[in-house]
Amino acid sequence: MKLKTIGFDADDTLWQNETFFRITQDRFAELLADYTEKAHLMDRLLAAEKRNIGHYGFGIKGFMLSMIETAIDVTDRRVPASVIAEILAAGQEMLSHPIHLLPHAQRAVEALADTHRIVLITKGDLLDQERKLAQSGLGDLFHGVEIVSDKTPAVYARAFARHGAGAESAMMVGNSMKSDVVPAIAAGAFGTYVPHGLTWELEHAEAPSDHPRFHEITDLSQLPGLVDRLGA
Template identity: 60%
Template sequence: MASPITTIGFDADDTLWHHEAYYKLTEARFAEILAPHADPGTVSERLIAAERRNLAFYGYGVKGFVLSMIETAIEVTGGAATSATISAILEAGREMLTHPIEPTPHAAEALRTLGRTHRLLLITKGDLFDQERKLAQSGLGDFFDAVEIVSEKTAETYARLFARHGDGAERAAMVGNSLKSDVLPALAAGAFGIHVPAEHAWALDHADEPAEAAGRFRRIADLGALPAVVETL
């Protein structure tokens, strides 16, 4: 029987190219900047708390992360953060916005293979300018039939986008490294969800594998396994 899947959505950061590793490096640099005021564990806890508070205001991406670092620096130093400290944080943020884009293993090959038989969508969240920059530098943009940069990934988001660009969520699959934002809401929309775990994970992105909808959930080690898995759906 032919596969019912006609449309495949892909997450971008840490699915098609490396991303979280740069946040980890910047967080370590941030801890060094604040070393005279607090130990790395305290800095990390304060930063995660600031990110959690600020998601509703700043959304996802480097700019919101930088603002959360500045807020954390002010808190940790009791309001005594110097202009030099703020400048160092801003410089770290600028470096994050210019880091080279390195595709994940087998990304281009998987897109090339699946693009012959399926509609391919890029569905990502974050800062518009930064996501467009990364897509352009990745060299993967031409594989996609459509690109959607959204503020949040919900079941409603996936239902709307798979209806707009495909044959509905029930004939679509979503591929990504995040169970929380890529897989679970896609399953809730009625699509298949394919999890590709990344080496580094964001603390606020944790979720458990689905107990329900198991028949529509798959987990693969890397994108090299994706074409064969899609054939089984």
């Protein structure tokens, strides 16, 4: 079946995201340097994020709350109010940070928008993702936008049915093996992995290297060529 729909992840596929989380984590470690070592703090923060995904979902707001929880935990509830204020300020700064498109993102989206239905499928906080899409300058190129709480095979099946002819004639493109590639392939679509230098630990998964619908490209400049080879 010919490819008809191309789904794009947003964060760290089209624009920078994890970089700002790492900068904030460094700032967080500095604030709590008198209480614990950075490595231990990062382990506790990751554990808190993992526990809290079901409560807060993905995104900056949940990250802020997990930092506050971790700060309370590692200080035995003695964290100064000034530190909490700094954590909130760091999160608010993340929520207002300008968008930086990744290399080749705009050209790839523009090229494929001329020949296919393209859909943005991203998870995270609704308001933040809408803000980033609006600032990216790419919004008018997408035929559909799906901001979801998580990415599962069922979510991909519904999205590709809503915006195309189903998963069998669709491809999902993203930097997360766990969220963008594996569940899209499970839904019946192609899954194309675009590595990013920084990936959140909870987004790691084993590559389905032997699956005929799995592909990996170095960057988005290679995507139009891959789509052409698979059949327009």
